Amino acid sequence: MDAISVENLSKIFNKKIVALDDVNFKVKNGEVFGFLGPNGAGKTTTIKVLTTLLRPTKGKVNVAGFDVIKEPDAVRSSIGIVPQSLTLDDDLKGITNLLLSAKLYHVPDKLAKERAEQLLDMVNLKDAIDRKVETYSGGMRKRLELIVGLIHEPKILFLDEPTLGLDIQTRSVIWKYLKNLNKEKKLTIFITTHYLEEADYLCDRIGIIDKGKIMVVDSPSRLKDELGGDIINIKINGEYSEIIESLKQLNHVKKIDIVNQNLRIKVEKGENALPSILEFINSKGIVVTSVSLAKASLDQVFLKYTGKSLRDAESDKADRFKMYFTRRSRTR
Amino acid sequence: MITETWVLTKRELEKWYKVPALIFAALIQPIVWITFFGNSFNPTKLISLDNFVIPANIPPELSEALSEFFASAGNLILEQSFQGAPNYLTYLTGGVLSTLILFSSAFSGGSIIWDRRFGFLDKLLVAPIPRSSIYFAKVLSTVIKALIQCSLVFLIAIVIPTGLILAEFNLTVILVLFLSLFMLAAGFSCLFVAISLRMKKWETLIAIANLVNLPLLFASGALFPIAFMPNWLQTIARLNPITYSADLTRTLFITGEITSNVIFDFQVLTAFSVTLIILGSFVARYGLVE
Helix, strand or coil, X not given: CEEEEEEEEEEEECXXXXXXXXXEEEEECCCEEEEECCCCCCHHHHHHHHCCCCCCCEEEEEECCEECCCXXXXXXXXXXXECCCCCCCCCCEHHHHHHHHHHHCCCCHHHHXXXXXXXXXXXXXXXXXXXXXXXXXXXXXXXXXXXHCCCCCCXXXXXXXXXXXXXXXXXXXXXXXXXXXXXXXXXXXXEECCCHHHHHHHCCEEEXXXXXXXXXXECHHHHHHHCCCEEEEEEEECCCHHHHHHHHCCCCEEEEEEECCEEEEEECCHHXXXXXXXXXXXXXXXXXXXXXXXXXXXXHHHHHHHCCCHHHHHHHHHHHHHHHHHHHHHHC | CHHHHHHHHHHHHHHHHCCHHHHHHHHHHHHHHHHHHHHHCCHHHHCCHHHCCCCCCXXXXXXXXXXXXXXXXXXXXXXXXXXXXXXXXXXXXXXXXXXXXXXXXXXXXXXXXXXXXXXXXXXXXXXXXXXXXXXXXXXHHHHHHHHHHHHHHHHHHHHCCCCCCCXXXXXXXXXXXXXXHHHHHHHHHHHHHHHHCCCCCHHHHHXXXXXXXXXXXXXXXXXXXXXXXXXXXXXXXXXXXXXXXXXXXXXXXXXXXXXXXXXXXXXXXHHHHHHHHHHHHHHHHHHCCC
């Protein structure tokens, strides 16, 4: 049985703004599923529908085997959520936040305390747990937020931009936790992100959404393969025309274009192809003045399906996040 | 439902009692009403012999009668217009307690706006708990806070010099008193939390609270007998639950007995709170969304 199944899901706001347009996808049990898309593509709307915060306008959505409209409470009991915005109560201690959440999910007190111990060990928060959350750093908040989402041992964990605005060390620590949870507890993880390293490292499969429509769903490696390989850029002293035809005969080489007076060669396995290509050009007595190799990346996959670079989308978002934080600190 | 409501109520109370300054700040206003206003506005001094000189040329019997009248006029006013209260402060305190409840209830929706703003509400909305438990936790915590504040103000009113003078009373009276204040607080909090359910800005709530607070205070029997008011204002005051709560509270203070008036006031307050609780649970079920 699938952990999540979405069929013909549409969400229309105020009868005219189409946020989701006939979305279909499935997430298997025990899988890490990445959900990627530019800002405003419909990622958050999808998560809100999956987590019962929004009712779909049309379509059938099953989460953990339950219908989100007919059995919202069964869905809610089966899922854990680490939202994008911070949802901890700053005025309360870390441990109070954690145990409060356990109570809301009807975890018996004794069991909650045991689990809290383990989870706090896992994310290394034991020392800070008796302090008010308002004294926490961004990384500590996120780690606490993560275990608050896990205290009732959900079957599916939803993470909305879990590492946004965190430094690179904290980010990799959180990736490690997630990877372990997925492996050891067979936890199904649904994650939205703007970081392609994150999607590449964590996800078994990713779905790319743009303007409310699913563009593609597949594993990161297959998507990269579909790009048709890596790209080698070569600049030479001399005429290109002499060598293009003979280059095309080489192994690995799939396609050659001239872009900005550079040779743009699409190849399979760039690191293997590059030496033989260079050797060939040299043997013709032509001098190579510069070379670069671009490995097929999720960024290029993203670009292909959305017309936007992931990095552009990311910086846009990071700025908004920063703004939110300054606003928040000013209101206190 | 009850467990979840209580868990969330405890959260609100924990945030509250850990900041004692907040609790006492809320007490200042009612205490000022009682000590400054209650002690200064004294109907017995409105008419007194000192302000009038009895002309020397009137017959001695008349002048004697006049001075007798002036000597007792103040008490006559208290007796006839202020339900025989031993002093104005005793008359006023019931009204001040009711007003205190109105003021704290008016801001009860504030915490739901903060929770929405800071994302905590999202966490509650994705938890497997009844929506109404989120709503009633806000209501219940407000009611508890208001009743604790009322008790403190009540104690202060007794302790201060020339303060509240109570008639003899029994346990039933205390129970009726608390139940009535409870119902007034529950009704008003249900109303104001419902108003704030979908509000995104704290400023809107402040504006609404300021808009309704003073009219509800003056168009009620909290400070003066409604018989002093023009007819149209009396009509409004009769629709105002504060009128009944103030009347009930002060009747109990002055007489210490469950009179027919008290029973009627109690019925009105029951109807008021039950209606709003039912309305509130309906609103919470369908209105509390992300």
